Amino acid sequence: MKEVVHIGSRTTPGPDLQELVTQVAQGDQKAFSGVYDAVAGPVLGVVRAVLRDHAQSEEVAQDVLLEVWRTAPRYRPDVGTARNWILTLAHRRAVDRVRSVQASAARDHKAALLARDRDFDEVSEQVETRLEHEQVRRCLRALTEVQRQSVTLAYYRGLTYRQVAELLALPLGTVKTRLRDGLIRLRDCLGISA
Structure with missing residues (x-):
């Protein structure tokens, strides 16, 4: 399925996200720019829904988009759409951040309890x-x-x-x-x- 790109008052068909990801897998920076434009907003939305923290959400969204650049060769069109693949990466990365923050809080809590035992x-x-x-x-x-x-x-x-x-x-x-x-x-x- 081709995406429609609006230029001025006329519309021209552009490569679909799957084609762009395939080109990114070959190191095409211009194609990555297209992927970025197409999914940056939805990625941030998925991440923000999980994290509920604007600053962390932006950081994780950036990480996800870098991961798309690095792991584009692993994308398999036969398993799902490029958009779903990218949004799944975003969701997983956001959940990983939540777990990391929870683990850090648990470590801090444990350290605080140990510090209280210093009596x-x-x-x-x-x-x-x-x-x-x-x-x-x-x-x-x-x-x-x-x-x-x-x-x-x-x-x-x-x-x-x-x-x-x-x-x-x-x-x-x-x-x-x-x-x-x-x-x-x-x-x-x-x-x-x-």
């Missing part, structure tokens, strides 16, 4: 942190008084070595030695390798 992990982490703090306190108690005071002032109060020396009324070299020795003993007590 247990937070409790576990708090317990572990408390145990570590207790171990540090125990190791600090094992230091000499000058080592413990030096480490506490330098690392917990943020004082410089010179300020620690002035506060403890000790020579700067003595404070540095006590700090170094205290840190070594802390490292060994905590089981940290050098």
Whole structure:
């Protein structure tokens, strides 16, 4: 069946869609332009009916028309009309998009549920942190008084070595030695390798 093409006030018969698809299968870009003009609207309509989202519908319709270009050699006229073949591609692609969106939403929902289960992990982490703090306190108690005071002032109060020396009324070299020795003993007590 030939399509009728209106040019100005007269009509001229043009190739039907099946012939155009056959030409597209041979790489004819001009024929693809004819296919595009003939089916772009119906393809968008089928896709929009499934997706109900204008932006996604346009994207999927573009994908369908590209698929027509790539897969035109697979079209079999003995199975159905070119229009039905193209609209079936459109429907399948739209349904695939719906399934993809649903799968993505399900993954996001599952991830959200897993994120909510982190309350247990937070409790576990708090317990572990408390145990570590207790171990540090125990190791600090094992230091000499000058080592413990030096480490506490330098690392917990943020004082410089010179300020620690002035506060403890000790020579700067003595404070540095006590700090170094205290840190070594802390490292060994905590089981940290050098």
